[in-house]
Structures are given as C-alpha cells and as structure tokens.
Amino acid sequence: MGLGGRPSTGCAFCLDRHLKCDEALQHCGHCLKSGLDCPGYRAWTEVAWIDQNLVAEGKVKRRVNARKMADRAQVAKRDQVAGQRLGTARSTTPLAPVLAQDLDGYAINFFLSSYILLPEDQGNQLFHLECVYPVWLESRPSSPLRPALAAVASWMLEAWSELRPDVSLAWSRSRYIEGLAALRETLRNNEEATDDVLLATMLLDFYESLNAFIKSKPRESPHVSGMLSLINHHRQTPFASKASQKILRSARIQIIQKSYDTSSIVPSEVALWPKASEEVAISPKTRLDDIYIQAANLRACASHLRSSTKSQASAILKNAAELDAQCQEWEHTLPRGWSFTRVSYPNGIPQAVRDAGLYQDHCFIYENIFIANAFNRNFCVRIECQSIMLQCLHHLPNDIPLRLQNAAQATIQEMADNICASVPFHLGDRQTTDRIDAEHQYPHPPRSSSAAHQSKTAAAFGGWYLAPCLGALLSLDGLLRPGQRQWIGEQLARLMKVYIVQPDRPAPPALLDTK
Numbered sequence: 001m002g003l004g005g006r007p008s009t010g011c012a013f014c015l016d017r018h019l020k021c022d023e024a025l026q027h028c029g030h031c032l033k034s035g036l037d038c039p040g041y042r043a044w045t046e047v048a049w050i051d052q053n054l055v056a057e058g059k060v061k062r063r064v065n066a067r068k069m070a071d072r073a074q075v076a077k078r079d080q081v082a083g084q085r086l087g088t089a090r091s092t093t094p095l096a097p098v099l100a101q102d103l104d105g106y107a108i109n110f111f112l113s114s115y116i117l118l119p120e121d122q123g124n125q126l127f128h129l130e131c132v133y134p135v136w137l138e139s140r141p142s143s144p145l146r147p148a149l150a151a152v153a154s155w156m157l158e159a160w161s162e163l164r165p166d167v168s169l170a171w172s173r174s175r176y177i178e179g180l181a182a183l184r185e186t187l188r189n190n191e192e193a194t195d196d197v198l199l200a201t202m203l204l205d206f207y208e209s210l211n212a213f214i215k216s217k218p219r220e221s222p223h224v225s226g227m228l229s230l231i232n233h234h235r236q237t238p239f240a241s242k243a244s245q246k247i248l249r250s251a252r253i254q255i256i257q258k259s260y261d262t263s264s265i266v267p268s269e270v271a272l273w274p275k276a277s278e279e280v281a282i283s284p285k286t287r288l289d290d291i292y293i294q295a296a297n298l299r300a301c302a303s304h305l306r307s308s309t310k311s312q313a314s315a316i317l318k319n320a321a322e323l324d325a326q327c328q329e330w331e332h333t334l335p336r337g338w339s340f341t342r343v344s345y346p347n348g349i350p351q352a353v354r355d356a357g358l359y360q361d362h363c364f365i366y367e368n369i370f371i372a373n374a375f376n377r378n379f380c381v382r383i384e385c386q387s388i389m390l391q392c393l394h395h396l397p398n399d400i401p402l403r404l405q406n407a408a409q410a411t412i413q414e415m416a417d418n419i420c421a422s423v424p425f426h427l428g429d430r431q432t433t434d435r436i437d438a439e440h441q442y443p444h445p446p447r448s449s450s451a452a453h454q455s456k457t458a459a460a461f462g463g464w465y466l467a468p469c470l471g472a473l474l475s476l477d478g479l480l481r482p483g484q485r486q487w488i489g490e491q492l493a494r495l496m497k498v499y500i501v502q503p504d505r506p507a508p509p510a511l512l513d514t515k
Helices: 012-016 029-034 053-089 103-116 127-138 145-160 171-188 195-215 223-233 242-261 268-272 284-302 310-332 351-357 369-395 402-420 423-427 454-474 484-498
Strands: 340-344 362-366
Touching: 012 029, 103 127, 103 145, 103 454, 127 145, 127 195, 127 242, 145 171, 145 195, 171 195, 195 223, 195 242, 223 242, 242 268, 242 284, 268 284, 284 310, 284 369, 310 369, 340 369, 351 423, 351 484, 362 369, 362 423, 369 402, 369 423, 369 454, 402 454, 402 484, 423 454, 423 484, 454 484
Parallel strands: none
Antiparallel strands: 340 362
C-alpha cells in the first residue's frame, strides 16, 4: 500500500534517532558532527511502496479498542438508566427476591410474574408459556432454554423500561445470540429435541416476533422451519406428557401462522399431529386452530385466483363459504364462560375510556383477554373468507346475484364493528407509555367494577393481540362505512404510542395467535 505523504529517504542513523536528516551529498550533517561514517541514503523506489500491513493493523487495533471503550461506556450508562427504571417496571406479583445486580434473574422474575404466573385460569393461558416455568426449573445449565428465556425476559423488561430492545447493543440481543449458540451446539452434538430444546426454539422465534412487533414489520424468522425439522427428525421421545403435548400444539400453531403469512399450504403432517389431550382437543382454542389450518390453505389457493379458471374460482368460493359457516358454528357452540357482554355508554364505560377511543358508544366485555383474542381471531377469519368470496364473485360471470356481494360486504362490516368494539377492553384508557402494573380504567359490566387482573393482563397482551386485527381492518379500503377506517388508524396510532412501536411501514402485519 502506498504512503499518503512523501516518505523519508534519510540515512539509517537519523531514522533510528528520529532526527531530521538533511540528506546532504556524500554525508549528512548529523553524521559529520558526530564523527560517524554516514551509511548513505535509500533510493526513492525503496520507500515509496513499503508494506503497510503492520501500520494498518495498528490503526485497526486502535479503532477497535476505541469502539470497545465507547461500547463499555454506553453499556454502563444504559445499565445506570435501567437501574433507575427497573423499579417502575416491577410487577406487583410476589416472587422470590433477586439481587439488583443479577439483571438476568431480575428480568426473568419480571417476565414470570407479568406474563406467566398470572391470576388467571391457566387453561386460558398461552400454551407454551404456561409450560416454560416447570421445564425451565428442570433444565440443565447448558440448556438453550436458559439464554432463550433470558432473551425474551430482558426484551420485555427493556421495552417496558423504554430502553429500545431492538437495537444491536441491547442487553436482550446478547442473550438471544447466546441462545442461538447453545441451540447450535445441541444440534451439533446430535442431541434429541427434548421439551427444553423445542421451547428454546419457540422463545427465540417469540423474540423475533417481538422485534417485528415493535418495528411494525413482517416477521422473518427461520425458527419455525427449524421447529418443524426438530419435531420430524430430532424427536425420539413420544409427546406423552401433558406439557409435551401442549408444546407440540403451540409449535403446530406457529407453523400454521407461517403458512398463513406466506400464503402457502400447511404441511400435511402438521394437521395430523396429535392433540394435547382429550380436554384440550375439544377446547374452543383447539377447534379454532383447526379452522386456521383451513384458512391458511384457503388463502394459499386464493393467492392464485387471478390465473385460476372459472371452475377453480367456483371451488374456492365454495370452500370460503363452508369455512365461514364453520366460524359461525364455532361461535354458536362455545362453552359457558366463552361469551361477551355488550355495554353502552355510560353504563360500565368510564369517561376516560370513551375519551381514549370508543366506537359507536358501545363496546364488548369478555371473561379475559385471551378469550377476547380468540373471538377477534374468529372475526378476522370471517373477514378473510368474505373478502375471498368477493374476489371470486368478481372473477365469475356477471349472472351472479348481487345479493351475494351485498351479503359479503355486510358480514365484513359486522365483523369490523365487532373488532372495533373490543378496543376498549384491550387498551382501556391508556394513551401513553406507562408501567405495566399501573392502574388504568377499563370497561366493566354495569353495577360492578373491572377485575383487578384486567389492567395487568390487558397491558401485557392487549397491544400484542389487537395490533394485527387493526392492521387487517386498515387493508379493507372501500369496504367500511365512512369515517371508520380513520378511527381505526387513530386507534392503531394510539397503540403504537402506548407500546413505543417504531413503524417501518404504516400498519403491522396480520399475525395469528401463535403464542
């Protein structure tokens, strides 16, 4: 590498002593004064293109050291800010105390108390999350589940502390990388895909979903495909225990999610995987999962509708109508407790909730946030079915009765109204970022107050569940009544403000309940 300036051709005596050589003819002045035999000068060509590898290596080392010092200073400042904010994110649920210096332990404590050990019926919890705690307690120290859980837990704690967990220097990111390394090491050693390994894969995928959520962009994670491979090729022990079967069901949902998002057919073996148990097999959530398999396959077929023949379009139309009928049957055959109550302002709706966002002066109240999400998932499937039916009707001859189009548009409007009516139950009167356990007002049945756990579970899961539904409604351009789409956009903006979402695009993707 050539030098940037004019190199010195002075004698070796002057160069060794860092003296400026006058390069006088025959002998330089310093050598004459010192009585030394001047060794002479180097030719220009000897120094014009000297090897600069050592020089460049030194510069790189200096830059790397400077960057490390800057990173350490930034981490120290971040930890100082985290220490000040951790108290504001602390949950009220008592758990074993942890040292303030043990950030991993503190984050896991926060995550367990805020998202897993809830005062709810665990049957309505997220399937793989309710299995995390017992499997984590029994996992070996080298299990990939430990850093994977730390990654998700620290992400949540950073997010609620407004520390932007999606940046590369985030504390949670280092735990995520450790989880990936531990998972690779497990697979490299040809170890069996035990429950802790599968849970680690799900949590790493959950981490990617959280990053996609906070950036409001489509999720791009390879973990779902890896999960399918683990179950098919690295699992030897049958899914015999109830916890193992719940983990399998959760993996099944996540694979369906990916197929739905990418408009691809659900792998055939996924639909045949055993249910968790007789009790879970007949639960409304499991039945809704089976509906989503058909919804994903229907969406895959409808994605090629433009190039389909009229007979193919007729078949898609028939499948969409049958799936919509199954959604209606699901809602009409729910067990006791799986229902919602309609309340109108001012009965059961605080003024602060109305000011924050209330559509048509009424809203729905559910038993808990998980049942509310199941209903909204069903509403979204019905909207998808009706939208596909409209596309098929436009593809078929003009002799199709106009009443079919009107009926489809009316159903879309009804389902959109139902989702809008769930917004107060998910967000309450929240309009800005606040502590996860801060007290907020929520709608409640007349002559009663909202349950104490509603504020906590709604804060933890409400935005995550509601964002994809609102994003799906925003895509219904021209199918909603005047002003409704604007109201939906305002509520989505409010949600982004509450959860500090930094959108890469106007609206989040339509996610399913993969948790």
